[in-house]
Amino acid sequence: MLSTSVPARIQPAELARAQQVAANISRSFDAKVVGQSRLRESLLVGLLTGGHILLESVPGLAKTTAAQALADAVSGEFRRIQCTPDLLPSDIVGTQIYDAAKGSFHTQLGPVHANIVLLDEINRSSAKTQSAMLEAMQERQTSIGGQDYRLPSPFLVLATQNPIEQEGTYQLPEAQMDRFMLKDVLDYPSPAEEVEIIRRIDAGVYTPEQKPAAAASLDAVTGIQQLAARxxxxxxxxxxxxxxxxxxxxxxxxxxxxxxxxxxxxxxxxxxxxxxxxxxxxxxxxxxxxxxxxxxxxxxxxxxxxxxxxxxxxxxxxxxxxxxxxxxxxxxxxx
Missing domain, CATH: 1.10.8.80 (Magnesium chelatase subunit I, C-Terminal domain)
Incomplete structure (x- = not known):
């Protein structure tokens, strides 16, 4: 007889711990990013579900800052890939490099092998490069020289699109956009938020020396991912x-x-x-x-x-x- 397993009921203590982890991540995020509460929720949803996020906005609305802040908050590795028409798939997933001294090839993994990956202006890369990135997102692995390399966990891709420039861009096909869990459109900050941004810049909040302590570990993130599924x-x-x-x-x-x-x-x-x-x-x-x-x-x-x-x-x-x-x-x- 076939048996169906029912997920165990979530205990109040488990829920409280998960909320505390999420709140710590949110506070760390807010220390770097002014406003953008919906963006924060979208990124947390992506982090908890393993789904990827497509962001659309004009330049300068803190997309890179938000991705970096999220990675810092969870002790994750962050990589930013600036898409251009001449970007090759190997520039993203990695390649094999010949070592003349040893007479052999060694594998150099690409920047997609990180916990949080910002694919900036994805619509500037060619269809072949977009396809390689989307394959890595779907399969959670890359193949280099006939060998598979698993991507780290958790793994979240934030791809951005600039809606105001069309020259030198390649529109994402609808079938490929469907692979993103969410698409968020960012708005301009309010005057008060813009004043706060300038104040923080003057205070040195965004200098490398002001990097905040991690609010959660990657293991903690994995734990609340499992809880979210229940x-x-x-x-x-x-x-x-x-x-x-x-x-x-x-x-x-x-x-x-x-x-x-x-x-x-x-x-x-x-x-x-x-x-x-x-x-x-x-x-x-x-x-x-x-x-x-x-x-x-x-x-x-x-x-x-x-x-x-x-x-x-x-x-x-x-x-x-x-x-x-x-x-x-x-x-x-x-x-």
Whole structure:
């Protein structure tokens, strides 16, 4: 007889420890990054689930600082890869180098072999290089000279896109964007936040000498990753998630005909998987051992904005994808 294993109930002490670890990481992050609370949550969700994040913003909104701050907070190794049209796959994953003195080759691992990897302006790299990076993200390993090399754990990729420059860029194919768990769009800081940024620069907060002590160990991160996977998600909430994704594919029967007409393609099953995994992480960050519908709704823009493909009419009329997502969320009954 087949037996199904049910995850052990999360004890209050386990939940309290996980919350404390997450709070310590958040405080360390906030010591370096001003504002950007949604970005902090997105990065923590990615860290807890092993999902990768796509960030879109104009230059200068602390994407590199945020990635470095997260790596410092968890004692992780950080690497930044600046994408350019001439960047080769071997520049990312690594290559074999011939040692003339020994008469043999040795493997030099690429910068993707780190805990937190910032892939800056991914749309400036060629399709071949994008493919190599996305393969490493999916398989959690690289292959060099016929030998496989596992990537470290935890492993998180933050890829950035600059929306204001198109010259010399290669747009990410929709099927490849689907592999990112979340896509976040960063806003400009408020005047008060910008004043605080300048104050911190003047105070030397961002100098290498001011690197804060680690707030958590990599082992602690692995522990809360395992705990996040045990967060309970009720079948009614799963049906709610699947309902949201289903409506993206059959929008004409549920939302305003004009808005529905802007949708070229709906979201794939990866959206449902991303919703369920990310909602568990959000619940854990909020101190709960179960997912509620509000966790799912809070993620709707970040899970769907890069998976809902709008047609040319939507682009011509400058219809934001978030407006279509809001209509879809409003059309699905909350359990």
């Amino acid at each position: 967060i309970y998600i009720d079948p009614a909430v799963i049906n709610y998630i699947v309902g949201l994704v289903y409506v993206t594919r059959n929008a004409s029967a549920y939302i305003d005909a004009k808005l529905a007409g802007f949708i070229e393609f709906g979201a794939s099953p990866r959206a449902s998987i991303a919703f369920s995994q990310a909602a568990r992480a959000v619940a854990l960050l909020n101190g709960r051992d179960h997912v509620i519908p509000e966790d799912v709704r809070s993620l709707a823009h970040r899970v769907l904005r890069h998976r809902l493909i709008l047609n040319f009419d939507a682009v011509a009329e400058q219809v934001p994808v978030e407006s279509v997502i809001d209509a879809i969320v409003a059309a699905v009954q909350t359990p």
